[in-house]
Amino acid sequence: MKQAWRHLWRSRRRSLLTVFAVLIPVFILVLELGILNGENKSLFENTVKFETGHLQIQRAGDRPEGGALPLIDDPERILAIVDHTPGIAWRTVRLDLPALASNGSRSQGILIQGVVPEEIGQVSPIGKLIAEGTYLRTGEKGVVIGKELSSLLAAKVGDDLVLIGAHPDTGMGAADVPVVGVYTAPDPTLGRTMIQVDLGLAQTLARRPGAATSIVAFASGVAGPWDAPKIDRVVKELRAQLPSGYKVLDFRELAPDLKTFETVVRPIHVLFMAIFFILGGLVVLNTLFLSVIERTRELGVVLALGASRRRVMRMVLTEAFLLALVGAGIGALLGAGLVGLAESGGGLKLPGVYSDFARVMGMEPVLHMRVTLSELVVSGLAMVGVALLAAWVPARRAAALEPVEAMRHVD
Amino acid sequence: MSTNPVMRTEKLVKTYKTASVETPALRGVDLELCRGEFTAVAGPSGSGKSTLLHLLGGLDRPTAGEIYLDGVLLSSLSRDALSRLRLDRIGFVFQAYNLIPVLTVLENTAFVLELRGVALRERIARARKILGELGIEKYANQFPNRISGGEQQRVAVARAVVAEPAIVLADEPTANLDSKTSLELIDLMRHLNSEHAATFLFATHDARLLDRVSRLVTLEDGRIVRDEHRVKLAAARA
Known part of the structure; x- marks a missing residue:
């Protein structure tokens, strides 16, 4: 040497x-x-915090036409199972609904996320990305939209948007909803298509009170995609515990682009x-x-x-x-x-x-x-x-x- | 001096071949070297001295004939076995010293012991002892380029004898030295020969060195033309 x-x-x-x-x-x-x-x-x-979570529980079966997820009528029962599953750090109920947003003569196809603001605020960055106005409050009739959508619809904080939701199982629901906040999305596609409203309002637009389309959850101790095995363990555990008619999807299944x-x-x-x-x-x-x-x-x-x-x-x-x-x-x-x-x-x-x-x-x-x-x-x-x-x-x-x-x- | 032969050759032939020319270097050399002998191989340039030493040292293979070292037939050995034999039984001194420039005098001397797997402490002790005997211990930590040619050749001699080989082969060891240093080097080799009963065979064309050897083998055109045992000289020195 x-x-x-x-x-x-x-x-x-x-x-x-x-x-x-x-x-x-x-x-x-x-x-x-x-x-x-x-x-x-x-x-x-970005994917898990804005869209998918680490995992989601959804109703089993193919997506109905129009891209809407099958409705879960009793999310509380599923939440109870989730709350007793080890390795879950956070969970919330969400109702995702394809919809049309209009302001005057301008319209845009969007996806409504019906959320529980206090719960989603713990993980979703949208609350921190508000560029104008404020974030949602539980029970409040309002909508948070991305800058891109705000520009497309020429809608600013205080303007009313007409939201027309459509679900194959329940039909169409519509509401005039004021814009309470405009957020800066990290991804312009997201900013153009994704809006958040209170869960109650989403249930109204879906014409199914108390319903949801998914239970979104985060697993404990996950710092990045390299911790996927921790998520896999929770998914496996949930699959063993959930009644038939439900499926558990991890972030890779929910966002194949990853x-x-x-x-x-x-x-x-x-x-x-x-x-x-x-x-x-x-x-x-x-x-x-x-x-x-x-x-x-x-x-x-x-x-x-x-x-x-x-x-x-x-x-x-x-x-x-x-x-x-x-x-x-x-x-x-x-x-x-x-x-x-x-x-x-x-x-x-x-x-x-x-x-x-x-x-x-x-x-x-x-x-x-x-x-x-x-x-x-x-x-x-x-x-x-x-x-x-x-x-x-x-x-x-x-x-x-x-x-x-x-x-x-x-x- | 023992009459027990250390090395023996039988009808040793070496011919260098190129595409069109065959140059005979040795033409049937029979030689027997006994333990403790201090032998010079003399002869003019091109007489085959270096070739003989290379063959005896297992550095080259003969075209014909056999070489035995302590009864082992060199031509029967694989390349690796021949390397091992050189390491264990033969010491070399080269004309151009050929010390390893990045090793100190002490490390150069101990290098063969390292190759043999001798423990560090022991090889340092043995190397220092032989350097002391040759009067160059003070250069132990110098690199070869910092000492004179004569001192470098002493280091080469130390390296050749430190592992107590069966025979030391020296190819024109004084060729690059002045006459005074040459005589001193030969005297040192002679000293090691008598003190350690080390067998030496060295090639030279320097006539002044020849009265210090116990045996003189003269080569001409690849043949031994004279083989003299200098008993008188040995007796006179005794």
Whole structure:
């Protein structure tokens, strides 16, 4: 090890360049992982907090025509079961209803979320995203709409909207409802289509007092999509306890788009990173090839003195290991440092057009980053593995040298 | 001195071949080296001295003929087994010193012991002892490029003998040294030969060194033309 270290030190400039070449892919990988994890978490949180929860209990059966969910007439009975299920951190009753919102001559198809404001306020960010007016209060006749819908309907706080709800089981219901608040949605589609009203008003529009379409719940101890197994355990428990005629869906079933991240986005990034890693490996290969050529005579002496071929291979591989370890270590630490720095300031706020682009893509215009210790270790080890693989060729060449020929080598 | 042979060759032939030319380097060398001998192989350039030493050291394979080291037939050994034999039984001193530049004098000396798997404490003790014997212990922590050629070659000698091999093969060890340093080096090797009963075979074309050897083998055109035992010299020294 000491010998390998000194060899590297002897060719400091080349070693430093190689360390740099190894450092860069690991640094970029850690940043990528930070951004991917952060974005994955943002997507997850936006989805579960605005729309799906970690899981939902719905009536079994196909969706009736028009996209409405089957009605649950006795949600209290299901709530009682949910309240006795371990691992549930929060739950509420919701009535989702496809509807038409009109203001004068302007109309827009929307989805009404009938909520219990005090309960939904604990997890839904809409209350905190109110840009104008106020959030809902229980029993209040009012509607909270997104900025986008406000713009489409030219409706502002205080204006009355005509809401016409339609459910295949109950028919149509309509009401004049004043806009009490306008929220800024992280996703313009959401802001254009999703409005919240008090649960009682939604039941009126659905013409089914006391009814709901889903029990929305959060599982305990879930920090991000990587904690999905905790949700799975609760889902399994609920499925065992619920009477027939009900189904439990987790966030992946409720928002299949989230899967796109894992099935499309992540593999593309993996491919992208593989290219960087291969380039890093090629630099290691080049460095060690040069080193072996330069030290042909010395390696010949080592072989002549009786060193085994395995020992000579180990000498070369040890140098690759040290180069990769130092480079990967520095790269991982720099990456983690930058991720930590960005997050300590609440994430990186995207400037101008990038911010708009993020919003169009349904993402928060703030780049959140997150990287775990195990990801840092795996990133570093992956580079070390690539470097050792790359060093295999020069190591074999060194081991195959004939001592006499090698000692005749002129530097 | 024992008459027990350490190394023996039978009709040793080495021919270097290129695409169109065959160059004979050794043409049937029969040689027997006994334990404790201090032998020089002399001869003009191209006489086959280095080739003979390379073959005896298992660094190269003969075209024909056999080499036995302590009864072991070298041609029967695999490449790995030959490496192991070199490590365990043969010490080398090269013309160009060939010390490992990133190791200190002490580490270079102990390198063969490290390859043999000797424990750190023991190899340091043994390396220091031999460096002391050769008068270069004060350079123990220096790197080779910080000491003179003569001192480097002493380190190479220390490295060759530290593991107490069956035979030390030295290929023109004084070729790069001035005459005074050359004589000092040969005297040191002679000292190790008599104190440790180490068997030495070295190639040289320096006539001034030859009155210090106990046996002189002269090669010409790949053949042994003279094989003299310098009993008189040994007796005179005794």
